[in-house]
Amino acid sequence: MTDTIINENFRDKSILITGATGFVGRNLIKELIKSENYLDNSLKITCVTRSPQKIFEQWPSERSKLHVLDWDIRQPLTERQPNFDYIFHLAGENRTVENPQQAKLIFDTSVLGTENLLQATKHLDVKKIIFASSGAVYKQTYGKAQKFIESQEIPKIESDDSDPYRSGKLRAESILEEFRKTSSTQVIIARMFTFVGPFLPLDSNFAIGNFFNDCMLKRPITIKSDGSSIRSYQFSADMVNWLVAILVSGRSGEIYNIGSAELVSIKDLAENIAKVFENKFGVKILGDQTPDPVSSFYVPDVEKAKNELGLTNHFSLDDSLLEMRRFLQKFRSNLASTTITT
Numbered sequence: 001m002t003d004t005i006i007n008e009n010f011r012d013k014s015i016l017i018t019g020a021t022g023f024v025g026r027n028l029i030k031e032l033i034k035s036e037n038y039l040d041n042s043l044k045i046t047c048v049t050r051s052p053q054k055i056f057e058q059w060p061s062e063r064s065k066l067h068v069l070d071w072d073i074r075q076p077l078t079e080r081q082p083n084f085d086y087i088f089h090l091a092g093e094n095r096t097v098e099n100p101q102q103a104k105l106i107f108d109t110s111v112l113g114t115e116n117l118l119q120a121t122k123h124l125d126v127k128k129i130i131f132a133s134s135g136a137v138y139k140q141t142y143g144k145a146q147k148f149i150e151s152q153e154i155p156k157i158e159s160d161d162s163d164p165y166r167s168g169k170l171r172a173e174s175i176l177e178e179f180r181k182t183s184s185t186q187v188i189i190a191r192m193f194t195f196v197g198p199f200l201p202l203d204s205n206f207a208i209g210n211f212f213n214d215c216m217l218k219r220p221i222t223i224k225s226d227g228s229s230i231r232s233y234q235f236s237a238d239m240v241n242w243l244v245a246i247l248v249s250g251r252s253g254e255i256y257n258i259g260s261a262e263l264v265s266i267k268d269l270a271e272n273i274a275k276v277f278e279n280k281f282g283v284k285i286l287g288d289q290t291p292d293p294v295s296s297f298y299v300p301d302v303e304k305a306k307n308e309l310g311l312t313n314h315f316s317l318d319d320s321l322l323e324m325r326r327f328l329q330k331f332r333s334n335l336a337s338t339t340i341t342t
Helices: 002-009 023-032 052-058 100-121 164-181 207-216 236-249 266-276 303-309 317-341
Strands: 013-018 043-049 067-070 086-089 128-134 186-192 221-223 255-258 283-285
Touching (some): 013 100, 086 100, 128 164, 164 186, 236 255, 266 317
16 A cells, blocks of 8 residues: 555655654655665655664665765754655654753754754755654543544643653644745644554563563563553554655645554553463563553544545554564574674
8 A cells, every 4th residue: 555655656756754763764764665666766765864874774775775864953954955845754752751961852853853854945845744743742641541633723832841752742743833834835743653563662661662572582571560551553564654645645734643543451462462472471560550651541543544534554453463573583583694694
């Protein structure tokens, strides 16, 4: 499905991707470089990164084709750029705040990054920008099982909001909305929820990634809570399909949730992963009652994407876990082969 959308709409196009080395960016590039348009050189891809070498390490076979822009988007870009038809603005930092410096990095990447991106491309004929915001911008709910529905207006940042990730995404949404009002460029906001798939960090603050890591290391899956929080996980292939389809067919000025509506508790998720990976060490629940940084119920309402754009998820949660197992086993096999060879 993604290939069809790309081949029909990205011929003779040039696109810019910020956050190109992150989970969303890598999965997007994975699909783009398989397309006919890219293979016959009619699709040009420019990747923004603070570490150009990382791009080439991730895509060694594309060293001669992928364009890399060495740019920390927290800083203004001085050199003039060629035109881009589409921009995937995916840049963002991990939500975990360990110190004030990290909090500033998170906020500035969203806010200054968005301001500098718009400034750097204001003289270009950019047709569309899609911004990867987050479901974290919705007001937290505790003990309330209600899916998050796209609001008509961007919520205001509350004066006591101490979450730099949430406030940074909200501020970036507002900056883009103000830009849209005075620009011919179409702007669409995609609020991303929770995902599973290739390139998911296994040693970060993503519970599902930690669970996979426990299985790969052959140890009990550890839940650092009571396991009652409810989540949903969209597979990366569906995520990319939605992101591309929303860029192409979504209405300017609109907000669309990207994710799955298939509910699962953290406890059930861990048990399902243990079963899929045949983890004989089981699941260990610590029962820590530390408040969840997002919400005890964090699931998107995806009816808008379904009704307006006909988007559905092709991978169930069970399918997604099986695909993740295949990917990790293949990765481990390739890593072992490389180690032996070298």
